[in-house]
Amino acid sequence: MQKLLPLILAILLTGCDSLKSNGITFNDLTVYAPRAGSRVTAGFTNIINKSADAVTITSISSPQFNSVEIHETAIINGVARMVKIEALTIPEHQSVALKPGGKHLMLIDPKKFITEGEEINLIIELSRNETVTLSTSAVSRF
């Protein structure tokens, strides 16, 4: 719990859209409220690794969703499909953008009805045995 306090303060100080953890920063986190009747929605962020080591995201969870996956949109036999990425590595001194049409967060099976403005938390497990908690407010897709 001792270790969590600086993280919580960092979240409060940065207005919840950016968090630095030993050189890893998640910028511009955006999560859409699911469309009416949909059990999935997407999230985007720009992940910057300023550290001297590659970092891998090993898992992501959210208290508001039953599961969170990282997907990549790939063209397979001429058809755009989403492929799950089991572990996303951000090389040292590089960034990986999760953005519309490319890699993205897929938030699956909301535990309750989520509307615009609802707080969404993401718990991100990194390869260095670090856990980063992000939070943002769901935005409307339109």
Ligand SMILES: [Cu+2]
């Ligand atoms: Cu997806």
